Amino acid sequence: MATTGTDLSRMREMNQLSIVWALRGNPPSTVTELAGRAGLSRPAVDVLVQSLVTDGWAEVEEPGANSVVGRPARRFRFRADAGHVLGIDIGVHKILVVLSDLEGNLVRTLRRPADPEADPRARLAAVDRVIDEVLRGAGMTPDDIWAITAGVTGPVDASGRTSLFTPLPGWNAADPVAHLGARFSCPIQVENDCKLAAVAERWKGVASDADDIVFLLAGLRTGAGLILDGTLRRGHGGAAGEIGALKAVRWLTAPGHLESCPGVPASAAPGEAAAWVFQAARDGDRDARTAVRRYTRDLAVGVAALVLALDPQVVVYGGGFSRSSDVVLEPLRQELTKHCLRLPELRASTLGDESVALGGVRLSLDEVDSRLLSDGLAAPSAPRR
Amino acid sequence: MATTGTDLSRMREMNQLSIVWALRGNPPSTVTELAGRAGLSRPAVDVLVQSLVTDGWAEVEEPGANSVVGRPARRFRFRADAGHVLGIDIGVHKILVVLSDLEGNLVRTLRRPADPEADPRARLAAVDRVIDEVLRGAGMTPDDIWAITAGVTGPVDASGRTSLFTPLPGWNAADPVAHLGARFSCPIQVENDCKLAAVAERWKGVASDADDIVFLLAGLRTGAGLILDGTLRRGHGGAAGEIGALKAVRWLTAPGHLESCPGVPASAAPGEAAAWVFQAARDGDRDARTAVRRYTRDLAVGVAALVLALDPQVVVYGGGFSRSSDVVLEPLRQELTKHCLRLPELRASTLGDESVALGGVRLSLDEVDSRLLSDGLAAPSAPRR
Numbered sequence: 170m171a172t173t174g175t176d177l178s179r180m181r182e183m184n185q186l187s188i189v190w191a192l193r194g195n196p197p198s199t200v201t202e203l204a205g206r207a208g209l210s211r212p213a214v215d216v217l218v219q220s221l222v223t224d225g226w227a228e229v230e231e232p233g234a235n236s237v238v239g240r241p242a243r244r245f246r247f248r249a250d251a252g253h254v255l256g257i258d259i260g261v262h263k264i265l266v267v268l269s270d271l272e273g274n275l276v277r278t279l280r281r282p283a284d285p286e287a288d289p290r291a292r293l294a295a296v297d298r299v300i301d302e303v304l305r306g307a308g309m310t311p312d313d314i315w316a317i318t319a320g321v322t323g324p325v326d327a328s329g330r331t332s333l334f335t336p337l338p339g340w341n342a343a344d345p346v347a348h349l350g351a352r353f354s355c356p357i358q359v360e361n362d363c364k365l366a367a368v369a370e371r372w373k374g375v376a377s378d379a380d381d382i383v384f385l386l387a388g389l390r391t392g393a394g395l396i397l398d399g400t401l402r403r404g405h406g407g408a409a410g411e412i413g414a415l416k417a418v419r420w421l422t423a424p425g426h427l428e429s430c431p432g433v434p435a436s437a438a439p440g441e442a443a444a445w446v447f448q449a450a451r452d453g454d455r456d457a458r459t460a461v462r463r464y465t466r467d468l469a470v471g472v473a474a475l476v477l478a479l480d481p482q483v484v485v486y487g488g489g490f491s492r493s494s495d496v497v498l499e500p501l502r503q504e505l506t507k508h509c510l511r512l513p514e515l516r517a518s519t520l521g522d523e524s525v526a527l528g529g530v531r532l533s534l535d536e537v538d539s540r541l542l543s544d545g546l547a548a549p550s551a552p553r554r
Numbered sequence: 555m556a557t558t559g560t561d562l563s564r565m566r567e568m569n570q571l572s573i574v575w576a577l578r579g580n581p582p583s584t585v586t587e588l589a590g591r592a593g594l595s596r597p598a599v600d601v602l603v604q605s606l607v608t609d610g611w612a613e614v615e616e617p618g619a620n621s622v623v624g625r626p627a628r629r630f631r632f633r634a635d636a637g638h639v640l641g642i643d644i645g646v647h648k649i650l651v652v653l654s655d656l657e658g659n660l661v662r663t664l665r666r667p668a669d670p671e672a673d674p675r676a677r678l679a680a681v682d683r684v685i686d687e688v689l690r691g692a693g694m695t696p697d698d699i700w701a702i703t704a705g706v707t708g709p710v711d712a713s714g715r716t717s718l719f720t721p722l723p724g725w726n727a728a729d730p731v732a733h734l735g736a737r738f739s740c741p742i743q744v745e746n747d748c749k750l751a752a753v754a755e756r757w758k759g760v761a762s763d764a765d766d767i768v769f770l771l772a773g774l775r776t777g778a779g780l781i782l783d784g785t786l787r788r789g790h791g792g793a794a795g796e797i798g799a800l801k802a803v804r805w806l807t808a809p810g811h812l813e814s815c816p817g818v819p820a821s822a823a824p825g826e827a828a829a830w831v832f833q834a835a836r837d838g839d840r841d842a843r844t845a846v847r848r849y850t851r852d853l854a855v856g857v858a859a860l861v862l863a864l865d866p867q868v869v870v871y872g873g874g875f876s877r878s879s880d881v882v883l884e885p886l887r888q889e890l891t892k893h894c895l896r897l898p899e900l901r902a903s904t905l906g907d908e909s910v911a912l913g914g915v916r917l918s919l920d921e922v923d924s925r926l927l928s929d930g931l932a933a934p935s936a937p938r939r
Contacts, residue, residue: 324865324895324896333895333896334895381789381790393863395863395864397782397787398783398785400783402782402864403865404766404864404865404866405766405865405866405867405898406865406896407865408862408865408895408896409863409864409865410863411862411863411865411895412859412862412863413862414862414893414894414895415855415858415859415862415893416893417802417803417804417855417858417859418802418859419802470800470802473800473802474797474800474802474803474859474863475863477793477796477797477798477799477800478778478780478794478795478796478797478859478860478863478864479780479787479789479794479863480709480788480789480790480791480792480793480794480795480796481789481790482790508799508800508801509799510709510718510719510793510796510799511709511718511791511793513790
């Protein structure tokens with residue numbers, strides 16, 4: 170029952186953090202408003218928020234001169250630009266880097282094409298160049314970055330490697346965490362692209378109201394990311410969501426129905442072929458509609474396996490093909506009714522191909538928060554690995 | 555920062571609960587031992603444990619007269635028999651009721667055959683009779699029971715009904731919670747049998763060291779229960795684990811390979827046929843070994859779907875067929891290597907067909923604990939719904 174000095178200091182730290190949570194993501198707030206949000210007394214909040222201003226976590230907004238009645242209260246605002254994080258999508262065909270402040274406001278987004286055949290050294294050098302361009306544009310150095318999360322295709326283990334399977338040439342031997350760690354001293358993590366995209370959909374996408382989500386990254390390859398009870402499922406070895414590897418669920422062959430559709434221009438690259446078929450189906454072309462129906466029929470087997478296994482609230486159709494969800498979702502829904510006991514809501518992603526990098530930003534912000542919770546609030550500075 | 559009277563009273567309650575957790579499941583303990591386990595001071599524990607004795611949650615064990623050196627310390631023990639809970643398996647062919655004290659010690663276990671064709675009214679009347687026999691044998695009345703959890707086949711919704719699908723005749727219209735609630739005023743829940751069996755394996759079975767578990771209830775039907783991050787996955791509508799409903803994963807047809815094995819006695823019931831085949835395979839019969847291999851080949855498709863989707867640490871082969879895991883596990887492992895990126899550990903259940911009722915006991919104990927945490931520690935008495 171005795172309260173020790175350590176307990177009190179820890180309690181002060183927790184109360185200070187609860188003021189940070191109460192400030193962040195909110196408009197400038199008075200002490201009274203903060204006291205209400207944090208469940209603490211006004212005098213206590215007054216002391217805590219002053220020390221946050223001194224440390225550099227918050228700033229004061231003095232009341233404007235245009236107030237006429239009484240003496241308006243000072244307002245406090247979280248210094249969202251006290252630090253920044255990066256979310257990176259290392260794709261087969263593109264590299265996308267997003268720079269965000271500590272409130273998740275996107276400061277810069279930069280996309281550059283990647284050579285599908287590039288070896289890991291060339292691909293990582295390209296990643297470096299895009300990061301440099303982003304930092305330069307924002308007037309920052311690597312020390313200004315507090316956390317980095319990069320997404321790649323394939324199951325990613327705890328060390329950020331993709332040794333089981335990867336479509337990126339040579340990437341099974343790549344060590345992107347070590348590569349980025351040579352220049353950045355902040356925490357760095359690498360995660361599977363579908364998992365990051367799923368996180369983004371719950372953060373800023375069409376599934377922000379749901380806790381149990383099956384996310385589909387649909388394109389020339391199909392992948393899945395799972396969020397259950399609001400938590401990203403990584404799996405014991407980082408390989409959750411890889412149901413597409415099972416031949417019986419037919420995800421490996423599903424997009425082939427699009428590429429082999431009669432009428433597709435012979436010159437079309439695989440990605441262009443799919444886009445052509447979706448557009449032709451939209452225009453009422455009979456062969457194209459058949460091809461889309463066959464695609465959804467095969468896709469539905471794997472989706473149904475996930476739905477029956479997990480009984481999610483929402484299935485999100487995302488990835489490159491989600492631009493054509495207007496012709497995919499209805500036949501997919503019809504196929505799913507044949508397989509499922511209970512049909513979840515089916516929604517189309519609105520984040521498009523930025524979802525992977527956005528999910529990276531979210532995990533980076535989570536990493537910053539968990540450091541704050543475990544290490545406490547010193548003056549703002551980048552966490553170290 | 556101010557500590558209010560309510561805070562202090564809540565803190566005392568939390569400290570009292572931490573003494574309950576420190577007592578429970580441990581041998582009789584001294585105040586010093588309890589202080590160490592609960593992280594509280596000796597004088598505080600002295601006061602708290604005395605009030606637990608007064609309330610009836612703990613009892614004193616006076617030091618024996620045979621101690622020779624000094625004055626030995628008094629020891630305190632949790633009164634595990636202050637209350638009891640029931641776990642019930644309402645099966646197609648059997649009803650199994652387990653009575654447990656608050657420490658999870660099984661006081662009574664009673665199994666009675668059930669008529670597979672019984673309608674809900676007759677089946678629930680049979681359940682009542684088995685419960686009565688258990689209570690009578692233990693000298694108890696319904697008021698002595700603090701929580702009940704019953705397991706049934708099929709996806710169970712939040713109200714305890716099985717409206718989507720059930721192999722129990724007429725059970726889609728049954729309301730077992732209401733039926734049991736007519737006699738018992740304690741909390742009652744009904745849950746899917748595979749889910750309860752999964753909980754039991756993590757509690758007292760072969761998966762107590764794992765947090766990510768795929769449990770298979772293997773018999774004439776095959777079902778799955780999922781535990782992720784140590785938490786039972788129910789799914790948004792209670793239908794998680796129902797992957798067996800998907801034709802593509804072949805669980806519906808898998809046991810048929812056993813029943814149609816050449817040499818099975820024509821008079822054998824389906825369950826006996828499977829047992830005959832497993833024994834014949836054990837004895838080296840070629841047809842039987844082929845039948846088992848075909849069974850595992852079909853079973854593996856659904857198991858692989860779950861493994862690829864969830865990347866668990868452990869797959870537990872449980873249910874009635876787990877008695878024959880010696881002839882099933884190795885061919886199943888071989889089939890899984892064909893499908894999976896990363897093979898989890900494959901273990902055979904040791905709980906046999908008591909796992910469903912045992913899992914019910916565990917969820918009942920969890921319910922009692924959550925009531926203690928939310929309502930606080932009054933003198934021991936059955937919680938009310």
